[in-house]
Amino acid sequence: MSVRPLDHPPVPLRPDERALRLMAAIGLLPLLLVAAVVVVGILEPRFFGLMNLLNILRAASFLAIIAAGQMIVLISGGFDLSVGAVVALTSTVSASVMAALGAALPEAPATVIAVGLVAGLAVGAVVGLVNGACVVLLRVSPFMVTLGTMSIVGGLALLLTNGIPVYGLPEALVRDFGRALWFGVPASVFVAAAVVALVWLAQTRTVAGRHLHAIGGNPQAALVSGIATRRHLVGAYVASGLLAAVTGLVLTARVGSGQANLGGLDLTLQSIAAAVIAGTSLRGGVGRVERVAVAAVFLAIVTNAMNLLRVDSKLQLIVLGVVLVAAVAIDELAKRRQIRD
Amino acid sequence: MAVAPLPTAPAPVAPGTASAAPVLSLRGIVKCFPGVRALDGVSLDVRPGEVHVLLGENGAGKSTLINVIAGTFAADAGDYLIDGMPAGALTPQRARALGICPVFQEFSLAPNLTVEDNLFLGREPRRLGFLDRRAMRAEARRIIADLGFDLDPARTVATLSRAHQQMAEIAKALLAEPRVLILDEPTASLTESETEKLFGLIERLRAEGVAIIYVSHRMPEIRRLGDRITVLRDGRHVRTLPMAGVTEEALVELMTGRKVEVLFPHIQHRPGEAALELRGLTTADRSVQGADFVARRGEITGIAGLVGCGKSELVRAAYGLCPLEGGEVRLFGETFRHPSPARALRQGLCYFPSDRVAEGLALERPIRENASMAALDEAAIARGGVLRRAGERGLIQRTVERLALRPAHIERPVGALSGGNRQKVVLARGLVRDTQVFLFDEPTVGIDVGAKADLYAVLKELAEGGAAIVLVSSELPEVLHLSNRVYVMHRSRMIAELSGADLTEQAILSCFFAETGDGRTGREGVAS
Numbered sequence: 001m002s003v004r005p006l007d008h009p010p011v012p013l014r015p016d017e018r019a020l021r022l023m024a025a026i027g028l029l030p031l032l033l034v035a036a037v038v039v040v041g042i043l044e045p046r047f048f049g050l051m052n053l054l055n056i057l058r059a060a061s062f063l064a065i066i067a068a069g070q071m072i073v074l075i076s077g078g079f080d081l082s083v084g085a086v087v088a089l090t091s092t093v094s095a096s097v098m099a100a101l102g103a104a105l106p107e108a109p110a111t112v113i114a115v116g117l118v119a120g121l122a123v124g125a126v127v128g129l130v131n132g133a134c135v136v137l138l139r140v141s142p143f144m145v146t147l148g149t150m151s152i153v154g155g156l157a158l159l160l161t162n163g164i165p166v167y168g169l170p171e172a173l174v175r176d177f178g179r180a181l182w183f184g185v186p187a188s189v190f191v192a193a194a195v196v197a198l199v200w201l202a203q204t205r206t207v208a209g210r211h212l213h214a215i216g217g218n219p220q221a222a223l224v225s226g227i228a229t230r231r232h233l234v235g236a237y238v239a240s241g242l243l244a245a246v247t248g249l250v251l252t253a254r255v256g257s258g259q260a261n262l263g264g265l266d267l268t269l270q271s272i273a274a275a276v277i278a279g280t281s282l283r284g285g286v287g288r289v290e291r292v293a294v295a296a297v298f299l300a301i302v303t304n305a306m307n308l309l310r311v312d313s314k315l316q317l318i319v320l321g322v323v324l325v326a327a328v329a330i331d332e333l334a335k336r337r338q339i340r341d
Numbered sequence: 342m343a344v345a346p347l348p349t350a351p352a353p354v355a356p357g358t359a360s361a362a363p364v365l366s367l368r369g370i371v372k373c374f375p376g377v378r379a380l381d382g383v384s385l386d387v388r389p390g391e392v393h394v395l396l397g398e399n400g401a402g403k404s405t406l407i408n409v410i411a412g413t414f415a416a417d418a419g420d421y422l423i424d425g426m427p428a429g430a431l432t433p434q435r436a437r438a439l440g441i442c443p444v445f446q447e448f449s450l451a452p453n454l455t456v457e458d459n460l461f462l463g464r465e466p467r468r469l470g471f472l473d474r475r476a477m478r479a480e481a482r483r484i485i486a487d488l489g490f491d492l493d494p495a496r497t498v499a500t501l502s503r504a505h506q507q508m509a510e511i512a513k514a515l516l517a518e519p520r521v522l523i524l525d526e527p528t529a530s531l532t533e534s535e536t537e538k539l540f541g542l543i544e545r546l547r548a549e550g551v552a553i554i555y556v557s558h559r560m561p562e563i564r565r566l567g568d569r570i571t572v573l574r575d576g577r578h579v580r581t582l583p584m585a586g587v588t589e590e591a592l593v594e595l596m597t598g599r600k601v602e603v604l605f606p607h608i609q610h611r612p613g614e615a616a617l618e619l620r621g622l623t624t625a626d627r628s629v630q631g632a633d634f635v636a637r638r639g640e641i642t643g644i645a646g647l648v649g650c651g652k653s654e655l656v657r658a659a660y661g662l663c664p665l666e667g668g669e670v671r672l673f674g675e676t677f678r679h680p681s682p683a684r685a686l687r688q689g690l691c692y693f694p695s696d697r698v699a700e701g702l703a704l705e706r707p708i709r710e711n712a713s714m715a716a717l718d719e720a721a722i723a724r725g726g727v728l729r730r731a732g733e734r735g736l737i738q739r740t741v742e743r744l745a746l747r748p749a750h751i752e753r754p755v756g757a758l759s760g761g762n763r764q765k766v767v768l769a770r771g772l773v774r775d776t777q778v779f780l781f782d783e784p785t786v787g788i789d790v791g792a793k794a795d796l797y798a799v800l801k802e803l804a805e806g807g808a809a810i811v812l813v814s815s816e817l818p819e820v821l822h823l824s825n826r827v828y829v830m831h832r833s834r835m836i837a838e839l840s841g842a843d844l845t846e847q848a849i850l851s852c853f854f855a856e857t858g859d860g861r862t863g864r865e866g867v868a869s
């Protein structure tokens with residue numbers, strides 16, 4: 001008997017595999033975005049009207065801010081279901097503070113606005129801190145923790161106002177910011193752009209960002225490498241809470257009153273949808289904020305198009321659900337086909 | 342001893358000098374996990390400038406010991422001294438700060454980050470509060486070039502082969518300028534030239550006075566590098582002895598506690614018809630490429646290869662656990678289309694996973710349910726979707742007794758069993774139904790010597806009874822002593838089939854170091 005060397009021809013890539021690899025590299029999103037614009041533009045010329053475009057931008061800016069926070073938590077390997085409720089509580093708390101203070105100090109609107117903003121941001125930070133502390137110290141799953149805080153925070157917002165809108169915001173906030181156009185663009189777009197830029201900087205250029213990615217990618221490796229995983233996890237939830245609070249403040253200024261029904265479960269789900277469509281991994285470690293911003297624009301366009309085309313609102317929910325599942329499924333498929341050398 | 346020229350520089354010490362004070366001392370270390378005493382009073386001295394080999398079978402406690410040294414696990418009892426001083430409560434961070442740098446087999450790399458990101462993880466250089474990416478790139482290139490590795494610092498770790506991940510892991514440990522370097526089977530997935538570079542590096546570090554704890558099974562490298570050897574068995578310290586003058590047989594005897602020929606039974610192979618045939622098999626993730634393979638009735642067919650070479654994926658694909666891209670699976674001469682575990686079981690093909698906790702067992706459930714899990718469509722256990730509890734109990738009880746699982750209480754939860762008994766429960770699953778082809782994936786990982794001998798006896802019984810047995814194992818002695826024929830896989834490809842007089846440890850090892858890709862097998866000296 002002798003040794004028999006076995007031969008083995010190399011296996012070439014099939015064309016469909018190449019397509020999938022390319023898709024995995026650039027992401028499906030830019031293609032979807034262009035396709036959506038073209039299709040809607042053909043079906044409904046009003047889509048390109050200035051007012052409509054501004055509406056889309058505004059809606060996208062709200063979503064981009066809250067989804068950026070959601071993405072940070074997803075990268076850490078967690079979940080934040082409480083963001084929508086934080087929007088509601090931020091809105092009612094900041095509006096109540098500004099209304100009460102505005103009555104006492106009618107001649108100092110700048111002070112009133114500043115205190116209101118700080119109060120709103122504090123709400124987000126506190127909720128984020130509680131979320132992070134429960135996840136890290138009590139080791140409860142992020143899903144359950146934030147499901148709980150979602151209920152608590154949403155309940156607080158309703159309790160605070162009995163469900164009645166809080167009026168009496170400083171005129172300047174609503175006129176010069178909430179409903180204002182700066183250089184012809186809604187003011188909220190500038191806020192969103194600043195948030196995206198800051199998060200991008202933190203992700204790619206800071207040690208904390210690098211550590212967060214490592215924790216999401218392999219918690220054990222991060223721990224062994226001497227990273228303070230607990231501090232970073234808490235930080236991720238605080239960041240998410242803060243960005244949800246920013247969304248709440250921008251929405252409050254836009255609406256002109258504090259309302260407990262702003263945000264809610266709907267916005268939470270959209271924030272997860274935008275992050276995941278943008279390729280953020282639900283297993284943690286992967287996510288890019290600039291893609292999340294594009295995904296927010298895409299979702300805003302889809303919603304806007306369905307409104308323009310007078311699609312039944314119930315049908316809209318179904319369409320959004322299908323888009324979400326399809327986007328994630330294609331992402332998964334591309335990943336499963338990934339080849340190691 | 343020479344006087345140190347500088348107060349901060351470590352005194353140069355000849356390798357393994359007996360007079361050198363140990364940099365690291367363990368005294369009577371005990372570590373328990375639920376159900377097992379992984380370390381039972383282990384003592385160890387590691388001196389600067391020596392390569393201290395840790396030897397022991399799987400499950401002997403080597404990994405637990407290095408995890409204790411690295412600060413990942415806290416010892417339940419015993420003393421841990423560094424430079425003669427108690428180390429106190431040790432965390433991975435503190436251990437690293439003290440210069441204890443482990444290179445684990447389960448890599449401590451974040452798969453989503455690049456090589457350079459991983460190298461600097463936890464100690465990133467910064468400028469003005471931001472990451473200094475230029476400095477990271479330059480330093481990463483310098484250290485990789487210094488090591489002589491062929492590694493691109495900008496690649497994402499998840500896209501690297503296992504060998505390259507291993508290199509990144511080693512580079513990461515050396516970046517910290519270690520005093521004690523722990524290497525856990527560092528050559529397991531390296532090629533010969535990469536191994537050579539690593540050995541050069543180890544010798545250099547030893548000369549610089551670094552203490553090196555080296556875990557390996559491979560005699561040639563132990564012989565080449567080792568200054569002293571500590572043998573562990575079943576969580577106990579057996580003996581520490583100098584490398585010089587030790588024979589391989591003596592070491593095996595210390596490790597297993599019995600002579601080689603007693604551990605491995607003599608098996609009468611009577612190869613019959615082809616039971617499982619694979620032709621040009623390629624998996625979707627390319628972990629197996631164009632593999633041909635035949636397993637016959639009445640013999641044990643081994644598959645040897647380095648970790649990550651695709652040998653597990655090969656049998657998993659035949660069982661329907663890895664999606665196929667091309668090639669054919671044939672069972673008893675007939676094409677087996679679209680393999681799936683359910684269909685494979687009905688056809689008499691059963692796979693026994695290597696990771697019994699993740700893939701094999703429901704730990705909370707009793708032995709009975711675990712053993713019958715794959716046979717609930719058998720008439721003896723269920724009829725018309727209704728369980729026949731008495732039939733199930735009787736069948737499982739008989740099977741468990743045949744496997745010498747003790748105590749044979751079939752209502753005990755599997756989580757309370759030792760590694761060896763868990764393996765028997767998994768094995769029972771294949772015996773409960775009419776199985777003709779047994780696919781074993783690393784069957785002796787994490788089980789003690791006694792359970793190993795029991796398992797080998799069952800393999801012998803099955804093979805001599807006419808079953809076809811496929812044995813995938815990273816333990817060379819096991820494959821060598823039990824198999825009639827051995828296939829060798831390397832980098833996703835089947836590169837050799839050895840039998841008869843060609844079936845030697847040397848022949849298999851030289852296949853491992855073959856540089857494939859150009860069709861050569863790298864064993865010209867061995868082939869006739």
